Amino acid sequence: MSSSTPDALWSSRAIGVLRPSAITCRGIVRAIAGGRVLDGLDLSVAVGARLLLVSEPENGASLLLRILAGLAHADAGTLQIAGSPSPDDAEGGWSRRVAYVGRETGLHNWMTPRVALDLSARLAGFARPERHRRVERAAAGYGLTASLDRPLGEAGPGLAQRVALAGALLPNPEVVLLDEPLLALSPRDRVRLLTMPETQCTVVVATRHPAGLKEIVDQVALLRSGRTAVHAPLSELERHGLPLSVLGISALAGTRWAAPSGPAGAAR
Amino acid sequence: MTRIGLVAHVALAELWFSFELLALVALLVGAGIAATLVSVLPAVELAPGGVYALALGVAISLAAALVARSFAVERRRGRLGWLAARAVPRASILAGWLVALVVILAVGLIPSGILGWLTVSPEAVGPGDGPGFGAAMLAAGSVALAAFCLAAVLGLLLDPLPAMAVTLASCAAVAALGFVFGPPPLAGFTVLAGLPEASFPVARSLRGAGETLALSSVLAVVALAVLQRADL
Numbered sequence: 312m313s314s315s316t317p318d319a320l321w322s323s324r325a326i327g328v329l330r331p332s333a334i335t336c337r338g339i340v341r342a343i344a345g346g347r348v349l350d351g352l353d354l355s356v357a358v359g360a361r362l363l364l365v366s367e368p369e370n371g372a373s374l375l376l377r378i379l380a381g382l383a384h385a386d387a388g389t390l391q392i393a394g395s396p397s398p399d400d401a402e403g404g405w406s407r408r409v410a411y412v413g414r415e416t417g418l419h420n421w422m423t424p425r426v427a428l429d430l431s432a433r434l435a436g437f438a439r440p441e442r443h444r445r446v447e448r449a450a451a452g453y454g455l456t457a458s459l460d461r462p463l464g465e466a467g468p469g470l471a472q473r474v475a476l477a478g479a480l481l482p483n484p485e486v487v488l489l490d491e492p493l494l495a496l497s498p499r500d501r502v503r504l505l506t507m508p509e510t511q512c513t514v515v516v517a518t519r520h521p522a523g524l525k526e527i528v529d530q531v532a533l534l535r536s537g538r539t540a541v542h543a544p545l546s547e548l549e550r551h552g553l554p555l556s557v558l559g560i561s562a563l564a565g566t567r568w569a570a571p572s573g574p575a576g577a578a579r
Numbered sequence: 580m581t582r583i584g585l586v587a588h589v590a591l592a593e594l595w596f597s598f599e600l601l602a603l604v605a606l607l608v609g610a611g612i613a614a615t616l617v618s619v620l621p622a623v624e625l626a627p628g629g630v631y632a633l634a635l636g637v638a639i640s641l642a643a644a645l646v647a648r649s650f651a652v653e654r655r656r657g658r659l660g661w662l663a664a665r666a667v668p669r670a671s672i673l674a675g676w677l678v679a680l681v682v683i684l685a686v687g688l689i690p691s692g693i694l695g696w697l698t699v700s701p702e703a704v705g706p707g708d709g710p711g712f713g714a715a716m717l718a719a720g721s722v723a724l725a726a727f728c729l730a731a732v733l734g735l736l737l738d739p740l741p742a743m744a745v746t747l748a749s750c751a752a753v754a755a756l757g758f759v760f761g762p763p764p765l766a767g768f769t770v771l772a773g774l775p776e777a778s779f780p781v782a783r784s785l786r787g788a789g790e791t792l793a794l795s796s797v798l799a800v801v802a803l804a805v806l807q808r809a810d811l
Contacts, residue, residue, distance in 0.1 A: 377660075377810065377811075380664050381663060381666075382660045382810065382811045383662070383810040383811070384808065386811070398663075398666050399666065400667075403665040404666060406665045406666035407588060409664075410664075410666040413657055413660065413664075414657075415655075415656050415660070416655030416657065416661075416666075417656065417657035417658050417660055417662075418591070418658075419592070419593050419658065419660065421592060421593070421596035430585070430589070431665065433585060434585070434662075434665040434666070434667060435665065473712045475661075479664075500694055507652070509734070523770055555709025563758070
């Protein structure tokens, strides 16, 4: 069973037993410049999980997220995300189910938050009244109302990052992939904006700066040498007295949680 | 609006706000202005059509370099990725950009052609010279499209500055080969340079335009293959 879970199932008790996977990676391989950044990676993330992903070397987690988002290709392996093995072109399909926010916002400096949000809604296939409603709601939710018609180039990078996040979350996606999000904002704003109100939403955050994200994740994973070195509930870090940092998660890899398959289900 | 239309709209807006649209149009129109000004100088021995063909070739090469830079910048800044992450097919992204570039080509080449005709027309006496000039402009436009497709390939592969340099070098190499061997795809420029004495200008230009459009489609397919494999 995978994601794209019907609402009726969400309201049933079965969801707690079945623990469907929102993300499943099997044997993902990707080499860059002759070196394998991902080397047979297996990872399974349950629906509704909030996973913090760090990697050694640093670019592994970022690359995995870009592969999951369909922005980079894997040399080998299979993956499934939100019930689909790859992005589908249908309006209202993939674009509504999976959201990705990268280090680069991808927004043009001439765009205003209103234009960027409206374009996101258009590409997600929403009709005009629904677009308008969602843009207004996103603007209110992300504190963009006052600067809705201000070109992004005239503001700092913080505004562009907030708009990128708001635009990605505008269709209420099932899976949210965040690669070093909102670095230009203060830690407090960062945590506030990254707190997803949707309990059904699966979130994967790849970052080199995990401290401060304690309130928004419930699992941690470390990719080492292109494989999953550890995948454990956040509570295991606390149980071992380890800090929420790359070093702390790396130290956790020396414990019994070092099983490559990880506790995707148990972690919730 | 279709996704290709949305991408074309965004591409045109980006080129407009970054002043690159203005630069592209100015280059093409500038070729016409330069030909008009230079051809009246008594020291210039080149025929007016030759001056215009040379100026237009240089302008198209510079414009292609700018296009290569645009593609490289769009890829590096994650803007192509932003579209791809919203399930816009990569083919639609490329098609949208090419539509935007064709619009700019039309906007730039029409006034440029009018100025070029004003330069050439005092020596044009035959009834077939007008259609010949129009067909030669069409062929030159198709060469520009092929150059833009090549620029897309290089822009998707390289960083901005190398992409510009390699595009310029490629255009210069093609021009040199055309000068030496006279390949048919560059027939439009040969006809422009030879007006009004050029023989069979319409037939030669249309043939050249057809061959260059075929080359453009091959380069567009290559650009799509590169884009499909690219990390955005």
